Amino acid sequence: MGTLTEVTVALRGAGCVFAEDEAALLLDAAADDRLRLDDLVARRVAGTPLEYLLGWVEFRGMRVGVRPGVFVPRQRTAFLVEQGLACVPDGTPGACVVDLCCGCGALGLTAATELRARGCDVELVAADVDPIAVECARENLAALNAPVFRGDLFDALPLDLRGRIDVLLANTPYVPSARVADLPPEARDHEPLVALDGGADGLDVFRQVAEGAAEWLAPGGTVLVETGTGQVDTACAVLVESGLTPRVEHSEEHHATVVLGTRAL
Template sequence: MSSGVTDSSSSSSSSSSLRLGGEALVRRLRAAGCVFAEEEAELLTGAARSPAELLALLERRVAGVPLEHIVGWVDFCGLRVAVDPGVFVPRRRTELLVRRAATLARPGCTVLDLACGCGAIGLALAALVGDVTLYAADVEPAAVRCAQRNLAALGGRVYAGDLYDPLPLRLRGQVDVLVANVPYVPSEAIALLPPEARLHEPLVALDGGPDGLDVLRRVAAAAPGWLAPGGHLLLETSPEQAEVAVAALARAGLAPAVVTEDEFPRTTVVIGGRS
């Protein structure tokens, strides 16, 4: 039991050791290529319940496991969103998609998040807009389980299956805002992705086919049947793919528009409105 008196020299030595440990942690992370080593060190330290566990977490990170899979969550649109191992990690660039969707949604509207992953987009959109009726779907069972936990407090309904296939038929013609961050990496470019994505996230969440837009075309082609009159489809893609994406929405009878922001120069949001 502590007497309540602290020996200053002992305290100084302990603090020095802690600082040295923190510096060593940052050095290991930086040597492994972690750009934000200081921030990652802080998150790993906060997630660990003992020095031994901290060392184990560090080894996993150095081995290339995504930080979000290690600590169990991702900061997305200012929310702490749970992310399980093997589930696609939401990227910060996708916040552009959420912000644009929020300008089109209204309290009480029906939102559908296709290829939802952990459910981060639907969760963030509901937080920005307020009361919405939220549906989501993903083909990956692990993602569905994760999204169900994240969206449970909102009453969100999450379905397991390929795009629209598992959705209830009563939803047809009722969706006001349809958001879909589908995979758009061309198949031949998968090998060029960082190992933490290529080795730890599901291929189905990354591979968009030969030109990267196979899934996007499928989403666009069927969207009019699910959108309410005046509803909108929003898709994320790259600037290089925007022209083809716009053509896909136009073929589906949706009036397309392209949105970009300087904050995310490598990201484009394509919006299609149903008259």
């Protein structure tokens, strides 16, 4: 197989919803190497995520590097970044942005890039518990000179950030443990479980982030986390218990829900 039509037919037969778009991307990635194309198509048909085959994912208009074993940022999570950007007025000097549970670093990369384009002087720091994610994020954030630390949530962060974070982006796992088996095979079989499984009600990691955010945020700083719509009430109650003022934003366009918790001034 070597034509767009042939590859599209093969992908469509494997259940790929956007078969023609994916076929064009695989043809481009193969760069006229027939053996490489055959390998890419075979792996895609077998269920390997497209982003792993390409080595990148497009997120908020930027190509962000990804690799096997790293969580692939979902397009709906662009709404979380959008809400984080709204927390920083244009021209803000010295805004501190942290991408916690950063994965490949897509949230921090796009947020800092867009804020700097708006004239904001941004200090970006990222962290993740997974070593593969940390290495991937370091590559993606190298151009921004942003450090990426490995460790469990706030334990990974330098102590001098305590009480200074203006925007805390935390793309925590929120799938209840009993529902992980229902995820699409691309996620269930290829992405790290630590990035998917949120515990009994999906909010175990969220609770840890909310508790820590109360002391790591600057006065007026905000933590932003994506959740499911059915988790909103519990998430807001957790934020209140942690001394933060909750707010919920929902996007029909992105099919996304973001819960925000702000520390008092």
